[in-house]
Amino acid sequence: MDFEAIKAAAAGYQADMTRFLRDMIAIPSESCEEEGVVRRIRSEMEKVGFDRVEIDGLGNVIGWMGEGGKIIAIDSHVDTVGIGNRDNWTADPYEGYETEDIIFGRGGSDQEGGMAAAVYGARIMKDLNLIPEGYQIMVVGSVQEEDCDGMCWQYIVNKYFNGPEDARSRIAFVISTEPTDGGIYRGHRGRMEIRVDVKGVSCHGSAPQRGDNAIYKMADIIEDIRALNENGDGDSYAVRGLVKMLNPEFNPKHAEDAQFLGRGTCTVSQIFYTSPSRCAVADSCAISVDRRMTAGETWDSCLQEIRELPSVKKYGSDVTVSMYMYDRPAWTGEVYETECFFPTWINKESAAHVRALADAHRALWGDERIGHADADPALDAMHLRRGRPLTDKWTFSTNCVSIQGRYGIPCVGFGPGAESQAHAPNEITWKQDLVTCAALYAAVPGLYRPDEDAGDATEFRQSLTDNDIR
Known part of the structure; x- marks a missing residue:
């Protein structure tokens, strides 16, 4: 695998990812009101050459690259929280702005930046012929995560696929693009x-x-x-x-x-x-x-x-x-009732899908977290990254509560931005993170070795309730 070519391709798409992210930020997309941003994402997927793009009944947008029977999925939720007290923002949270290094606006880190990097990561896979034989790439822009994390994937597993067994048999693993401060995350509470x-x-x-x-x-x-x-x-x-x-x-x-x-x-x-x-x-x-x-x-x-x-x-x-x-209706009017229980999950660090991300990071960027360093503490990404292990965990919750916690489909996280920016006023993300993540997403499929997995990737999955919840 030509890692230098992957890095060059990702850097070459920085301006496109920036433009795309700023377009998403400019469209208010709180939970259950994501129609505008979903349609903008579909347009971008079609423009960059996805083989197929569709919007499901709940309003999730799904783009496909490749034709194999096995799936590697990349998930980004595209809804955001509101802006809170407008007086706490130094600039319009939807108009936003950019500098040479950062992008300002609601959703930059949490987590439309992940969507931008995922779309162009898949484009790089197509450009450089990086999708392994027998696999296809599924890029999901999921809805209502801020309201009810994981419910969107309950819908995907049970409505788009034919239930958990079918989804588990077809999806090798899912990369969550929630912000990880430059780390690879293998679980959360x-x-x-x-x-x-x-x-x-x-x-x-x-x-x-x-x-x-x-x-x-x-x-x-x-x-x-x-x-x-x-x-x-x-x-x-x-x-x-x-x-x-x-x-x-x-x-x-x-x-x-x-x-x-x-x-x-x-x-x-x-x-x-x-x-x-x-x-x-x-x-x-x-x-x-x-x-x-x-x-x-x-x-x-x-x-x-x-x-x-x-x-x-x-x-x-x-x-x-x-x-x-x-039981809040989606922007499409669909209602998918579920319980507000979001199971704990952890993977072993030695799991094949976790190792694939770690191997990609080491080949592309080395053994330590990277990011934009800045003399201004408000713009510096590295003060929360230096000295932290490359493989770690989230503090907050993600769609993985359903994907792995509920259904046992292996998950792992790597996404642009910082957890500390989530739900905060004056939210920013870093252009370098978009490049870093797009390159890593592109490299991972070729480094995944399912034959090296012992079949016990999951360290802990919480028991489910006795309610009749799909």
């Missing part, structure tokens, strides 16, 4: 969206003792949830903290994987109430809990540990702990 409901009894606010204030009950529960996140794991704690899963005493099978992924966390993210008026006692209160899960934790253990909190047990049948469901 899972997550759940949990709801806690508390019942009360209303009365006139002038005599609150006649009622049963649901907000006061919830205040106790919130304190216990905070303790669950912040406490240690010693016997002195009434609420033993989530850090316990890093301790082999409490997590004998998976403590090592948990130490790699990082501890689980929980935080109250929303609060709701009902009350007859502002001069009445609240008769209900509910909260949303964002729960990040490490190796060894399960969906039911996470629900149960909230049910076992002292305050929850104190209020007994007045408290209900449940998991959210998601």
Whole structure:
């Protein structure tokens, strides 16, 4: 393989990737409102010579290169979060701008930059005849990830393919282009969206003792949830903290994987109430809990540990702990209902698909993370990359929760931009990252050696729920 030719081709497409990314940024594309950016991506795929381009029923755009029966897929979600407080942005988040080194605007790092690099990585494969015999390349621009990560791939697996067995038999592995700060990522924690409901009894606010204030009950529960996140794991704690899963005493099978992924966390993210008026006692209160899960934790253990909190047990049948469901219509009008449970997943570093990316990086760029260095800390990519291992993990969650976590299709991550830019004002990405990633994507298929895989690439996959969820 001519790695210098791959690098030269990627550098030659920098201007095209920049233009394409700026066009995507200019089209607002929050979850369920991605039609404009999906159609722009289809246009670019057709322009650069994809063999086939289509939009599925949920609104995902899928481009194909090659004709083999086995698939290597590259996934980029093309929806973004909103802009938040406009006053926190120094320039228009959709008009954006570029300098010699960076591209500014909502979606640059999270993660339309990954889409630009994937499209041109596939183009380089075609230019240089890099698609191995028997394989085809599937480039996916997926929707609704910010709303419900992985649901888009649940749709692809069950509607586009003929279910999990068919998808597993045909897809060798998937590269996620979520931002990785120049690293190759082989796993991340899972997550759940949990709801806690508390019942009360209303009365006139002038005599609150006649009622049963649901907000006061919830205040106790919130304190216990905070303790669950912040406490240690010693016997002195009434609420033993989530850090316990890093301790082999409490997590004998998976403590090592948990130490790699990082501890689980929980935080109250929303609060709701009902009350007859502002001069009445609240008769209900509910909260949303964002729960990040490490190796060894399960969906039911996470629900149960909230049910076992002292305050929850104190209020007994007045408290209900449940998991959210998601059923928001896509931009096409399609509804794919699923549970808000996003399983933890990890690969072994020795897995063939992980090694293929590491081998490509070493051949193209060396053993260490690379990126744009800048005297201005706000524009410097390397301050978060220097000294970190080339192979690592994400802090946040990705579509891989379904692709590998739910269905066992091997995943690995390498994408332009920085995790710290995700969901932040004044989001940027780096032009050098687009070139780095496009080159690596182009080289990977030729370095993948499935015959060297022992068949146990997955180190840990979380158990699924007993709900009837496809």
